[in-house]
Amino acid sequence: MSNLVSGLPTERTLRRLARFRAVRDGVLSLYLTFEPAGGERRNIRAAVDSALDRLKESHLSEQQRAALERERRSVHRFFRRKFTLSGRSLTLFACEPRGLWELYQLQVPSLSIARFADRPAVSQLAAILDEQERYGILIIDKHRARLLSVYLGEVEDDIEIKNRYPGRTAAGGWAQSRYQRHREAQLHTHVLTAIDVLAREQRRRGFDRILVGGPDEARAALLGALPRGLRSRVTGTFACELFASDRTVLKRAGSLMEAAERDAEETLVAHLVDAAKSRSLAVIGWEQTLPAVVEGRVHKLVLVDRLQKRGRSCSGGHMAVGRGPRVCSLCDEAVGRRHDLTEVAVGAALDTQAKIEMVRGSAAQQLRRAGGIGALLRY
Numbered sequence: 001m002s003n004l005v006s007g008l009p010t011e012r013t014l015r016r017l018a019r020f021r022a023v024r025d026g027v028l029s030l031y032l033t034f035e036p037a038g039g040e041r042r043n044i045r046a047a048v049d050s051a052l053d054r055l056k057e058s059h060l061s062e063q064q065r066a067a068l069e070r071e072r073r074s075v076h077r078f079f080r081r082k083f084t085l086s087g088r089s090l091t092l093f094a095c096e097p098r099g100l101w102e103l104y105q106l107q108v109p110s111l112s113i114a115r116f117a118d119r120p121a122v123s124q125l126a127a128i129l130d131e132q133e134r135y136g137i138l139i140i141d142k143h144r145a146r147l148l149s150v151y152l153g154e155v156e157d158d159i160e161i162k163n164r165y166p167g168r169t170a171a172g173g174w175a176q177s178r179y180q181r182h183r184e185a186q187l188h189t190h191v192l193t194a195i196d197v198l199a200r201e202q203r204r205r206g207f208d209r210i211l212v213g214g215p216d217e218a219r220a221a222l223l224g225a226l227p228r229g230l231r232s233r234v235t236g237t238f239a240c241e242l243f244a245s246d247r248t249v250l251k252r253a254g255s256l257m258e259a260a261e262r263d264a265e266e267t268l269v270a271h272l273v274d275a276a277k278s279r280s281l282a283v284i285g286w287e288q289t290l291p292a293v294v295e296g297r298v299h300k301l302v303l304v305d306r307l308q309k310r311g312r313s314c315s316g317g318h319m320a321v322g323r324g325p326r327v328c329s330l331c332d333e334a335v336g337r338r339h340d341l342t343e344v345a346v347g348a349a350l351d352t353q354a355k356i357e358m359v360r361g362s363a364a365q366q367l368r369r370a371g372g373i374g375a376l377l378r379y
């Protein structure tokens with residue numbers, strides 16, 4: 001059973017899943033996010049059940065309900081066995097009769113979604129892969145350096161950079177000043193070697209951002225010598241030992257990455273609010289966003305992380321506030337109670353290939369004042 005947890009998803013994973021069809025059998029797509037210290041981590045099956053129960057409230061045929069129960073049993077069987085939750089979120093695509101079982105543990109949160117349809121709901125996974133930035137983390141001291149490539153919160157590569165001029169060439173008998181110059185020249189050569197490797201990996205992997213770690217002096221020497229193209233990608237620096245564990249490095253770098261992400265979200269929400277105000281291809285608030293996403297006009301749905309909204313709406317996504325009429329005044333469709341309008345919005349976004357962006361922190365505060373949801377529109 002060990003290989004039943006897949007590795008990190010890639011573009012290839014996405015393309016393969018996007019082509020998968022099971023019109024008769026149906027595919028279960030499940031995204032679950034777990035708080036780092038939440039009690040739900042200990043009971044994954046309960047979290048799965050609650051997601052599937054909510055899914056059953058949606059419009060499924062008798063045949064689909066039976067197929068969903070089949071998948072529920074197989075998911076239960078899996079989580080009864082030895083399984084250690086190590087990520088922030090789980091993503092599962094399953095169709096037992098067709099032998100589809102792909103389970104991903106990611107170090108990044110996702111919106112909790114359960115879908116049962118003729119194809120895997122891959123849009124959120126695509127959005128996650130699309131939004132995730134690849135970081136190059138260069139850690140340097142006076143003699144050695146390491147370059148880590150970090151993607152989806154994990155170290156995917158760790159290159160050790162050796163100094164070609166070992167320190168012991170500083171033989172005795174030299175004048176102090178000459179020895180000092182020799183050491184400076186050595187450090188400079190070492191720094192240039194590290195920059196060469198960084199530039200090469202930058203071309204190969206295309207780091208979105210670069211972080212520089214290490215003791216003060218070597219770090220300063222490196223930053224001073226970085227060419228402008230690389231310098232402009234440096235998002236932050238931090239003090240650390242050269243051979244700190246991955247865990248320590250990820251922890252130090254993590255807060256810098258988090259800050260960069262929050263900055264990007266603040267920019268997005270500020271843009272969204274401005275664009276909605278001037279009515280240029282953007283809407284904000286439930287009343288306008290929900291119908292837009294149901295109609296397939298949304299390019300990017302922006303919502304507060306873990307947003308929940310009870311309410312009533314017709315199948316066209318027009319909302320009825322309060323008790324309201326039983327029939328939508330706009331489209332004459334029946335208005336029904338919705339357990340969670342967020343799921344309606346996200347489901348519609350998935351169905352129409354819209355991107356989904358969840359925001360946290362101060363961007364979330366700003367968006368919450370406008371109902372917690374908004375969208376950039378295609379037209």
Ligand SMILES: [Zn+2]
Nearest residue numbers: 314318328331
């Ligand atoms: Zn309506």
